[in-house]
Amino acid sequence: MDRIFINGKVATIDSKNSFAEAVAVENGKIAKVGSKEEVLELKNDKTEVIDLEGKLLLPGFNDSHMHLLMYSYHLQNVNLVGTTSIDNIIERTKNFIKERNIASGKWILGIGWNQDYFTEGEKVFPTKYDLDKISTEHPIVFIRACYHIVIANSKAMELAGITKDSPQIEGGKFDLDENGEPIGIFREKAQGLITSHIPEPTVEEIKEMLIEGMENANKCGLTSVQTDDFEAIPGKNYENIIKAYKELNEEGKINLRIYEQCLLPSMERLKGFLDRGYRTGYGDDFFKIGPLKLLGDGSLGARTAALTKPYADCPETCGIPVFTQEEIDELVEMAHNNDMQIAVHCIGNKAMYMVFEAMEKALTKNPKEDHRYGIVHCQITDKYLLNKFKELNAVAYIQPIFLDYDWHIAESRIGSELLETCYNWRTLLHSGVHIACGSDAPVESFDVLNGIYEAVTSKDLTGKPEGGWKPDQTLTVEEAVYGFTMGGAYTSFEENVKGSIEEGKLADMVVLSRNIFEIPEDEIKDIEVEMTIFNGNIVYEK
Incomplete structure (x- = not known):
């Protein structure tokens, strides 16, 4: 046995939300979960035994939507x-x-x-x-x-x-x-x-950037990220980006499991990618091709999120849909018919209407049961759209940390009436919609504990507004932790190999300084990551 972790409060996040006190890992996988006595029976002369001293051990965190390469690039x-x-x-x-x-x-x-x-x-x-x-x-x-x-x-x-x-x-x-x-x-x-005129980095430069970015992610307890990288740097050369990840993998320098959200915003780019043989699931446990990623609209702060009605504080604009309906229909159908999962950035309700229409057309022509297509951000929703998530069995990729900024501007941008049905995470979850939590880093920080704090309090990092911005839409701590672990694993079709601490699953875990399930919710943001375990190895220790 390679390592044994004892004297912990092990929150497995399994189907029973069970707890244990020890975990054994071998060859990058979880070999045993149970009592200290049970697990120590597997100890041999070469086993490293780590005393968790009563601290909480969780599955490694999974950021369901971020931009790792963009974050890494901008560190320079x-x-x-x-x-x-x-x-x-x-x-x-x-x-x-x-x-x-x-x-x-x-x-x-x-x-x-x-x-x-x-x-x-x-x-x-x-x-x-x-x-x-x-x-x-x-x-x-x-x-x-x-x-x-x-x-x-x-x-x-x-x-x-x-x-x-x-x-x-x-x-x-x-x-x-x-x-x-x-x-x-x-x-x-x-x-x-x-x-498009900014000079393009080399593959070696990309690798150096990614190493620094991954190290910083490990410090936040992240062991998996679903990252949109293909147009993150000048040149937009996805072959070089894939090559950089592959070389890091071969060199044993990947400390995050990468599920690439493939931004390919034109038929020419998408066809070229498919012609090279890439499909969702191509790769291994360290680097894997994920969904086709598209940008349906812009952002609320810039008033480019596409709305069905004019902005309340800028009546001359409804935002900017990135595609026509015909264009989005073509891209979605092409991906759908070629075994590509689909995830589309939609902040405004107009963009979501367009994307759901495209998805529904593709699914009607060529039905597919377990597609796990999703909407990334899904902020400005109405009752029809909230119901459509469940009807189409679409995933809601949410970023709780967005509340930090959005609560200051949302009502002025869209008006109080529409706001009632926006940021409706609890409504979505309790209606049976799968949610997966992320950060959209570097737009916001990928500090997971800040994200969990905002999901459960509906407050910004300064504790405002008192009582929470949308207290009727908060998640429980258990729901938010699930969103950053099993929720992310579900979106990448990997709930059977990671996302919980169970025997046979990948040995990705995080140790926290305090028990997130027992402390006051307002103190969650103050918890520190003590240790991050990736593939059975300690990749960060405070």
Whole structure:
């Protein structure tokens, strides 16, 4: 036996929600779960015995939707999270260039600004004129925290060939001033007009980025992630990304189980991918091809989430659907008929109507029982859509940490009447819909305990609002933990191999500093990860 963990409070998250006190692991799998005496009978001279000293042992956490490569890539760039004004953005970036002595002509990327968090000056988007104050010698691109808007300076626009004569593109737009001049704000698909000109990293550089990202994920108790990577970095070369993961796997350097949510937003990209023989399930326990991932709309913060009615605080827009109905129908049907699972980003109700229509058409033409198709985010819902989840047996990929920001803006964006049926996680779960919890990192942090805290309290990380934002839609602690363990395993068709601490399953576990089931809910966010076990090996220890 390789390792034995004793004197723990082992929450197995099995079908009976049973507890044990010891676990034995061998060859990356759980060999025995039971009492200390039962498990120690398997000990031999080479067994490492680890005393958990009464701490809680859970299955390793599974983030059902995030962007690992994007997170890892942006660790190399300007961190704009927490900036308080446009002037603060300018100052932080000037310091970044100076400290790193970045030569003229090199691209400068920044990520994480959100004008709604500005505490100085106006809560407005930066423009090229603001970025030009940083430098006109470096092409500069800043990505909003939602990843649905980028700001470019004059140099970046010059290199991308963007002028007042450049045509707009369907599924996106770039903003113009009163004279028809682009001001550097690019929304949705129009972002590609700029980002397609940023130099592409090599496979070795991708691997180095991923190693750092995986290490940080392990610190949060994550052992599995379902990650949308294919368009996360310049070049959008999915073959290089797959190659990087495969090489890390062969080198024994993967410390996360990767279920790739394959962003392939055109028929050309999807057909090329399928022609290469890729399908959902291709791979092994360390790296596996997951669903076709599509972006149905934008974000609530940027007012690009597609709604059926105009925004309450901006009546001139209903948001931006990324596809026409015909386009989404074609992509969904192609994936459906070629053994690809489907997961579509939909924040607005208009986008969900379109995607459910496409899924229903495909399933009617070619019925499939256990498809596990899903909606990622599923925030702005109405009664019809809530019922449609159950009718189509669709998975709801939810991000509880979104409450941290959204409770401040949602009512002003969509109005109080529609808000009643939004963020309805308890309604979905109790109607029999499968939910899987995630973070959408790096849009938000992948700190799982913060996500569980917000799921069960409906409060932000400062404890507001008092009593919770939507207390009638909170999850229990048990339900939230399930969403970050077995819920994620279900979405990847892996509930029989991971997600709970049961004999024969993969030995992925996490040790917490306090018992999440026994402490006050408001203190969940203060729990620390003490140890992360991946494939039977300790990959993080506090």
